[in-house]
Amino acid sequence: MHVTVTCYKQLSVNRQKTDEPPIFVGPLFIHDSSDFETYVNFFDHIRNKLVNVSLDSLVIGTDDEKAMVKAITTSFPSSTHVLCTGHLRQNAKQRLVDDAVTLADRNYILNKIFGPDGIVSADDSICYDEKCDELGRHLATVSNKFHKYFVDRLEPILKTKVNHPVRHDLIGANWTNNNCESINHVLKQLIDWKSKSLTDLIDAIHRLVRGQFAELRSAIIGTGEFRLAPTHEKFKLTKTDWVTMTLEQRSRHFSKYRNYLFTNPRLLTSTNGQVTIVAPKTLGRKPGQRRRKVNERTTTLTKRTKKDS
Incomplete structure (x- = not known):
């Protein structure tokens, strides 16, 4: 039995200590075979869940396992695939x-x-x-x-x-898939580095995912290990507000928070919405260049006349 783990950066929160987004568990795949047909079924399933999402700016990183690489490039032909x-x-x-x-x-x-x-x-x-x-x-x-x-x-x-x-x-220089390796390590710790039954493994994974989403709820009221990222601060509530809300109101608020789509400042989209690119660091400006106000006063240096020696 094999477990293929995916992970992603949860950009809606940052860690209190490092101010970096935490790594969350993504879709997991429990399988016997590790061939192209097996992997492509998994990645096709993920792609179908993202049917209404533009995948052009999606970046997927893996190790150099040939069957997995082939499956990813088949299922996500318009996305960028990188290697560890x-x-x-x-x-x-x-x-x-x-x-x-x-x-x-x-x-x-x-x-x-x-x-x-x-x-x-x-x-x-x-x-x-x-x-x-x-x-x-x-x-x-x-x-x-x-x-x-x-x-x-x-x-x-x-x-x-x-x-x-x-x-x-x-990606950054010398990118590695250490994040997925870390998640693998966490999963092995959950099962105490021992062989477990399939049901026990699924229960352990479920507890891990539930714990991560419980931390998101805590971030909304300003407690726990995470705090809301600047892009999601409008969803912040006080403990008093949270306690006075009904269960349905809390669920609706958390759902809005989870489904909120924000604009990535590093991406630029064409006016027709068909092309998205990474914004250049200088946005077309020369280093040190600034935009002068139209009515800004300027000073003209007085031209010196050359005196006869």
């Missing part, structure tokens, strides 16, 4: 070890790919291609086997699944 650099680095490292590449060369190659000034952090396509060519020439002298893997497999996915999303501000 942690898993890519580990896979590359293992291949170098298997090919008996020396430790010094391994560290040099991995740094040239995943380092702060590596291929994944290239500023534009020209720099990306130059860094790949430079590394390719080095690999040809170190390991023909890894060189072929780099050219045929690793470099193409680094370009489309890592560097391109980073350059367009869709």
Whole structure:
């Protein structure tokens, strides 16, 4: 039995200590097989639940499991799929070890790919291609086997699944799926790291999800680990207001809070609503440029006349 866990950032609240949105459990999939047909049924189900939602700005990140990647790109063709650099680095490292590449060369190659000034952090396509060519020439002298893997497999996915999303501000540099790994760890703690029956597993997951949504209710009245994000502060209530409300009124208020859609300031949508892009950092302005008021007073410097010496 396998459990495929999805997670997302709950943007309606922030943690009190870090001021960052918490990670919430998303749809989970309990399954026996891990092939393309199994995964595509799961992701098709999620896509059908989002039938009235634009998926162009959706970013989905995973490790490099081929069946899952194929299923995601099939079910969400208009969305952006990214790969975990942690898993890519580990896979590359293992291949170098298997090919008996020396430790010094391994560290040099991995740094040239995943380092702060590596291929994944290239500023534009020209720099990306130059860094790949430079590394390719080095690999040809170190390991023909890894060189072929780099050219045929690793470099193409680094370009489309890592560097391109980073350059367009869709993900941060060296993104990893550590959030999902953390949720996996929480689930294992819930079952005390032991094999459990299917019903016990489902009960444990249900308790976890209910606990997370209970924290959202607490945030509305200003208690608990979370506080409402600025985009959702209009839903804040005092404890007195909450207590005096009927059960139906509380449920209706919480439903409005949960279904509230706010505009992401980092996204720009065309006037016809058909295209959504990530807003440029400068919004078309030069660094330091400001808009002058029409009636702002200006000063003209007096032209000096050149005196005869």
